Amino acid sequence: MNAPVSHASAGSPAEILRAALAGLLDGLPPKVAAQAVDRLIANYRGTTPTDAPILRDRADVAAYAAYRMPATFEAVRAALDAFADAVPEWVPGSHVDVGGGTGAATWAVNATWPEERPVTVLDWADPALALGRELASSNALLRSAEWRRSRIGAALTIGSSDLVTVSYVLGELTETARAEVVDAAAAAAQAVVIVEPGTPDGYARVIAARDRLIGAGFRVAAPCPHSAACPIVPGEDWCHFSARVSRSSLHRQVKGGSLAYEDEKFSYVAATRFPASPVSSRVVRRPQIRKGQVLLDLCSTGERIVRSTVTKRQGALYKEARDASWGDGWPPA
Structure with a gap:
């Protein structure tokens, strides 16, 4: 059986990101990092929706970046790869990353379409934005990105953009706030890509977002071959995929694992206002x-x-x- 393939190679965005992450935990007591990771695990499994920022300080952000960025990057890039296959002639001229935190989805967009473009990362956690800006300074194509503090949820305002990504965000929000975020993305963008953890709850959030996007006039480009109702019966199964993540020594230290890789399960939808050619x-x-x-x-x-x-x-x-x-x-x- 074929295993999921890692996209990383020397000098690739994944390797540049990994190098930029190195040393983030220097000086941070292991117990503090472990406690932050435990709390983040609960949040990113979608079990603790909140109306406050998840990432509170530098320790949280360092733990998040070490624990989540490589996996989030690979999951979002896998979703974007499938989307790009459905729109082979299209390249986003601008990108807004909603709830982007330290910028994993921004790096993934850059890896999929490697050219400089106007990029805005919106998040309500100042420490995450600060670290995201710091990490992006190591990537020449992301140095001009704008990192802007914004409340993610009610009254979210998104400037017009070719592409809006919302990755690993909806699980942090109330049901009402999720709908408002998806609606704001639909109103602003020509294409919207939403990625959530590959759990039954994550899939349910993706399906709800998919329905709202279709209701707003979008058509599904990936992963579905159609924009009709999902044929999976709720409660019996859920649609999700897997991306292989190469783990650095730093990543293994934070996650307490010994393998050189892990498989990140994720659910996603990519939808557009323009023609796309989904797989059959x-x-x-x-x-x-x-x-x-x-x-x-x-x-x-x-x-x-x-x-x-x-x-x-x-x-x-x-x-x-x-x-x-x-x-x-x-x-x-």
Whole structure:
């Protein structure tokens, strides 16, 4: 079975970000970092919605950056990669990152479309904005980004932008505030990408946002092959994907793990006001490789989940199926 692939390579945005993160915990007592991480885990699993900033001080921000930025970056970039495949001729001329904190989604947009553009990161935590600005100074294409304090929720104002991202934010908000944030993004943008943890609750928030975007006139570009109702029955399953994250020694120290990687589960929706070409179907579970056959669970344009069996007799298609990964479009281009 194919494992999720890490995108990092020497000199890539992921490596530049990892280098910029190095040393953040220097001088921070391990107990303080561990306590901050424990609290962040509860928040980012969506169990403690709040109307106050999650990141309160430099210690919180350092722990957040070490614990979450690499995984958030890879999850958002995986979502953006699928979106970019559906709009191959489109490049955002501007970007607003709502609740961007230290800027993981901003880095992911830069990695997907590597050129300088007007970027505004909105967050209500001054320590997060300060550290995000500091980290971005190591990336020549992000040095002109604007880091602006803004309350995320009721009365959120977003300037007109080609692309608005909202990643790992909705779980921090009340249900009413979530709707207001999605509506503000829809009113401001030509394209909206929303990413949440790959849990049943995270998926539910993504589906609610998807419905609001469609109601605002958007069409779904990814991951769904259509803009109709999701065929997954609530409570029986949930749509989510996986991105492999290379873990630095700093990351392993904070998370208490020993492996050189981890798999970040996430749910997402990417929607646009302009034409897009979604895949005809998408692999929504890990392919099952059996002797002489591969089983693919696919979300299809027929608004249903179907299982496709690709056998060795199908030659080149069988080889493609063996190489297929969870989250890929199918059939291959």
